[in-house]
Amino acid sequence: xxxxxxxxxxxxxxxxxxxxxxxxxxxxxxxxxxxxxxxxxxxxxxxxxxxxxxxxxxxxxxxxxxxxxxxxxxxxxxxxxxxxxxxxxxxxxxxxxxxxxxxxxxxxxxxxxxxxxxxxxxxxxxxxxxxxxxxxxxxxxxxxxxxxxxxxxxxxxxxxxxxxxxxxxxxxxxxxxxxxxxxxxxxxxxxxxxxxxxxxxxxxxxxxxxxxxxxxxxxxxxxxxxxxxxxxxxxxxxxxxxxxxxxxxxxxxxxxxxxxxxxxxxxxxxxxxxxxx
Amino acid sequence: xxxxxxxxxxxxxxxxxxxxxxxxxxxxxxxxxxxxxxxxxxxxxxxxxxxxxxxxxxxxxxxxxxxxxxxxxxxxxxxxxxxxxxxxxxxxxxxxxxxxxxxxxxxxxxxxxxxxxxxxxxxxxxxxxxxxxxxxxxxxxxxxxxxxxxxxxxxxxxxxxxxxxxxxxxxxxxxxxxxxxxxxxxxxxxxxxxxxxxxxxxxxxxxxxxxxxxxxxxxxxxxxxxxxxxxxxxxxxxxxxxxxxxxxxxxxxxxxxxxxxxxxxxx
Numbered sequence: 001x002x003x004x005x006x007x008x009x010x011x012x013x014x015x016x017x018x019x020x021x022x023x024x025x026x027x028x029x030x031x032x033x034x035x036x037x038x039x040x041x042x043x044x045x046x047x048x049x050x051x052x053x054x055x056x057x058x059x060x061x062x063x064x065x066x067x068x069x070x071x072x073x074x075x076x077x078x079x080x081x082x083x084x085x086x087x088x089x090x091x092x093x094x095x096x097x098x099x100x101x102x103x104x105x106x107x108x109x110x111x112x113x114x115x116x117x118x119x120x121x122x123x124x125x126x127x128x129x130x131x132x133x134x135x136x137x138x139x140x141x142x143x144x145x146x147x148x149x150x151x152x153x154x155x156x157x158x159x160x161x162x163x164x165x166x167x168x169x170x171x172x173x174x175x176x177x178x179x180x181x182x183x184x185x186x187x188x189x190x191x192x193x194x195x196x197x198x199x200x201x202x203x204x205x206x207x208x209x210x211x212x213x214x215x216x217x218x219x220x221x222x223x224x225x226x227x228x229x230x231x232x233x234x235x236x237x238x239x240x241x242x243x244x245x246x247x248x249x250x251x252x253x254x255x256x257x258x259x260x261x262x263x264x265x266x267x268x269x270x271x272x273x274x275x276x277x
Numbered sequence: 278x279x280x281x282x283x284x285x286x287x288x289x290x291x292x293x294x295x296x297x298x299x300x301x302x303x304x305x306x307x308x309x310x311x312x313x314x315x316x317x318x319x320x321x322x323x324x325x326x327x328x329x330x331x332x333x334x335x336x337x338x339x340x341x342x343x344x345x346x347x348x349x350x351x352x353x354x355x356x357x358x359x360x361x362x363x364x365x366x367x368x369x370x371x372x373x374x375x376x377x378x379x380x381x382x383x384x385x386x387x388x389x390x391x392x393x394x395x396x397x398x399x400x401x402x403x404x405x406x407x408x409x410x411x412x413x414x415x416x417x418x419x420x421x422x423x424x425x426x427x428x429x430x431x432x433x434x435x436x437x438x439x440x441x442x443x444x445x446x447x448x449x450x451x452x453x454x455x456x457x458x459x460x461x462x463x464x465x466x467x468x469x470x471x472x473x474x475x476x477x478x479x480x481x482x483x484x485x486x487x488x489x490x491x492x493x494x495x496x497x498x499x500x501x502x503x504x505x506x507x508x509x510x511x512x513x514x515x516x517x518x519x520x521x522x523x524x525x526x527x528x529x530x531x532x533x534x535x536x537x538x539x540x541x542x543x544x
Contacts, residue, residue: 070536073371095373111363125285
């Protein structure tokens with residue numbers, strides 16, 4: 001089934017631009033490729049996240065979302081391609097690039113044997129944060145964790161753990177924030193509060209955010225732009241509210257299902273918009 | 278190298294001990310049991326041998342020094358394993374923390390925990406069994422330095438094994454000191470070993486330390502050249518271990534093992 005109109009891929013997506021002299025983007029990924037002996041996990045992924053922009057990274061399981069995030073975080077070396085955080089090439093100056101980056105993911109929980117406050121102090125020192133005591137107090141208040149400050153993270157509910165992980169993710173006031181299913185464990189009310197905070201973070205602090213989620217309603221509500229990944233390639237890119245209509249889908253969830261089930265059809269159509277922000 | 282990330286690694290271990298004081302127990306209890314056990318064995322040997330040889334310094338002193346070396350190694354590897362057990366490696370290595378800062382943090386942690394064990398051993402050995410350990414004077418500092426460096430080397434190697442082969446390989450790490458001890462000539466002169474074991478022993482700095490200690494206790498002049506060679510060997514092996522760890526780190530980043538570590542940690 002293919003009722004999505006084909007849209008030609010922009011040249012920028014296939015021929016990445018040379019590195020910019022100034023950091024126009026919070027994140028720029030160019031021609032990322034990751035080959036394993038038996039599989040190619042990423043196959044020429046290029047995109048960018050602008051300052052203050054929230055970009056949704058979507059795709060079925062195994063599409064390459066987590067691989068992309070791992071490469072951006074410097075814990076996985078790509079076979080080819082480059083990653084620039086705030087204009088800094090992570091391969092050239094990993095520490096400086098990661099000083100401006102942070103992340104929260106369900107698979108990277110905070111150490112359960114430290115309290116919330118201890119974890120925040122520990123990560124604050126790791127990121128070389130000055131005036132750490134006031135920063136920790138600020139985050140505890142911001143994420144309603146004050147009463148849990150002396151509770152070990154392992155004893156928190158999953159929603160509380162998510163809030164603690166988000167507080168950690170903001171400890172260094174990142175210019176690039178990677179969020180992997182950030183509201184997955186939250187009740188609808190808490191999820192809405194978190195979404196609001198993250199939107200404000202992008203708007204007020206100019207933080208670029210890469211957001212992965214399987215909740216398409218949330219993605220439509222939060223993201224300025226979405227990228228659909230499948231088999232390690234960016235298949236579609238565009239405004240989450242306009243893209244389903246452009247592709248003849250009823251909504252974003254419908255489009256997601258089509259991309260997941262028929263990636264080759266969409267691949268032949270190419271990305272709907274340019275790889276740049 | 279920045280000091281604050283190193284301090285973070287040390288602080289994390291302090292928090293762990295403060296939050297769960299039972300972690301201090303193995304740092305002092307096992308060394309105390311070792312000293313008591315070997316202290317009474319030496320007393321018994323003194324009473325039955327009739328040779329006039331005082332076994333307290335040769336055996337109990339050797340136990341104390343070897344335990345110190347093993348505790349240093351365990352201090353480094355346990356601090357590393359805390360991050361493996363709590364699946365924290367992803368959080369650590371996606372931060373600006375460098376490998377050298379991480380290792381330095383583990384080593385500083387190990388120094389503090391091992392000094393606690395050393396203090397308990399010295400107090401028991403001198404208080405209960407009248408071991409005049411400090412009477413060895415300045416050479417003692419040389420012995421401790423060489424053993425300290427070798428303990429760090431073993432700790433880094435052990436941590437590297439776990440980083441490379443996954444959390445389940447921690448069981449390869451714990452027996453390392455026991456595997457080394459026959460070659461290290463802790464309790465007997467090097468000359469009693471067969472030639473091939475002596476060749477292996479010459480690659481291990483502790484063998485130089487224990488030979489030196491025995492020479493000193495027997496009233497012979499300290500073989501300073503031998504001790505210097507042992508210390509130099511320990512320093513070279515430490516640099517090699519740190520280099521190897523760096524290579525292992527690059528390997529796990531390239532192959533994706535580090536990224537998959539959380540999932541494997543749960544297994």
